[in-house]
Amino acid sequence: MRLTYPSSIKVIQVPCTGRVDIVHLLKAIEDGADGVYVAGCLEGECHFISGNLKAKKRVQYVKKVLEEVGMAPGRVEMFNLSAGEGNRFAEIANEMFNRIKELGPSPLRIKGAA
Amino acid sequence: MIVADRKPINEILDMVKRCNKILIVGCKGCVTVCNVGGSKEVGILASILKIARKKEGRPLEVDEKTIERQCDPEYVEQLKDLVGQYDAVISMACGVGPQFLSEAYPEQRFFPAVNTTFFGGALQHGIWAERCAGCGTCVIHYYDGLCPVARCSKSLLNGPCGGSANGKCEISKEVDCIWDMIVRKKMEQGRLDDLVEIKPAKDWRTARDGGPRKSIREELVQ
Numbered sequence: 103m104r105l106t107y108p109s110s111i112k113v114i115q116v117p118c119t120g121r122v123d124i125v126h127l128l129k130a131i132e133d134g135a136d137g138v139y140v141a142g143c144l145e146g147e148c149h150f151i152s153g154n155l156k157a158k159k160r161v162q163y164v165k166k167v168l169e170e171v172g173m174a175p176g177r178v179e180m181f182n183l184s185a186g187e188g189n190r191f192a193e194i195a196n197e198m199f200n201r202i203k204e205l206g207p208s209p210l211r212i213k214g215a216a
Numbered sequence: 217m218i219v220a221d222r223k224p225i226n227e228i229l230d231m232v233k234r235c236n237k238i239l240i241v242g243c244k245g246c247v248t249v250c251n252v253g254g255s256k257e258v259g260i261l262a263s264i265l266k267i268a269r270k271k272e273g274r275p276l277e278v279d280e281k282t283i284e285r286q287c288d289p290e291y292v293e294q295l296k297d298l299v300g301q302y303d304a305v306i307s308m309a310c311g312v313g314p315q316f317l318s319e320a321y322p323e324q325r326f327f328p329a330v331n332t333t334f335f336g337g338a339l340q341h342g343i344w345a346e347r348c349a350g351c352g353t354c355v356i357h358y359y360d361g362l363c364p365v366a367r368c369s370k371s372l373l374n375g376p377c378g379g380s381a382n383g384k385c386e387i388s389k390e391v392d393c394i395w396d397m398i399v400r401k402k403m404e405q406g407r408l409d410d411l412v413e414i415k416p417a418k419d420w421r422t423a424r425d426g427g428p429r430k431s432i433r434e435e436l437v438q
Contacts, residue, residue, distance in 0.1 A: 123256075124260050125256070125259045125260050125263055128260060128263035128264060128267065129263055131267055132263050132266050132267050132270070167225065167264055167267075170224070170225045170226065170264075171225060171264065171267055171268040171271060172268075172271065173267075173271065209271045210267065210270045210271055
């Protein structure tokens with residue numbers, strides 16, 4: 103397919119999005135990531151039954167936390183796509199990249215540089 | 217177990233606004249079981265506080281420690297070399313935790329990170345409900361396993377009151393009328409007559425009405 107997506111996106115593989123915990127998403131933000139998104143399987147098609155639904159709730163929790171501390175909740179997001187949808191993967195990567203570009207760099211890196 | 221909810225982040229941030237280095241202490245007892253103050257939640261709170269303070273440009277150093285229980289001096293003692301190294305210590309245990317820590321280390325400041333809510337159980341993962349009021353004189357057996365002290369909004373021992381409608385309490389459609397449940401259960405079991413039996417007045421001196429309580433078990437005291 104030779105699809106491209108922004109090189110600034112770092113992919114971290116997990117066996118199932120159900121493995122992604124709240125603290126993993128928070129640590130990424132804490133360490134200065136401008137945004138984090140979770141790409142899970144389509145809802146209802148989790149090999150482990152409900153991993154992607156659990157991830158969705160955790161992403162929602164982190165969104166709420168970001169709002170509470172005055173950061174844009176859009177910096178974290180959950181997407182659902184099947185493993186066969188290479189096109190959609192690149193599309194999502196670009197969508198998230200553009201969203202973050204609009205939001206600008208993480209406020210943690212601007213003020214917390216010291 | 218004792219059930220609690222984490223305080224809003226801004227309230228916790230306000231407690232530690234003058235601190236640069238803090239310790240968050242979790243508890244492996246009830247608050248771990250109700251997913252509010254165990255090692256996992258300590259990690260989450262530490263990360264949130266660090267994010268918030270980093271964003272303000274005033275980074276906060278946060279260390280984490282979770283002990284077996286904060287309601288037993290033998291475990292609280294494990295913190296003796298640690299607590300002095302911080303500007304303040306946040307306890308994620310129930311209300312007992314920050315008090316036991318304060319009593320053990322009077323020179324340090326301890327802040328509660330959770331609001332202790334009730335004695336209850338999990339209806340399902342993520343949902344807990346009150347089941348006991350800790351009144352000190354259990355009467356559950358009179359009501360077939362349903363406690364009106366904890367579960368009736370008025371703690372009536374001779375309900376239901378006029379606010380009971382369609383099995384719900386007048387305070388909210390979400391709240392079951394426990395007296396409706398008690399009466400129905402008695403009817404199903406054919407023991408409705410139990411409720412007309414005259415019983416001596418309940419002894420409320422064992423509840424909070426008698427002031428702060430203490431339990432002494434002579435066979436255990438050394």
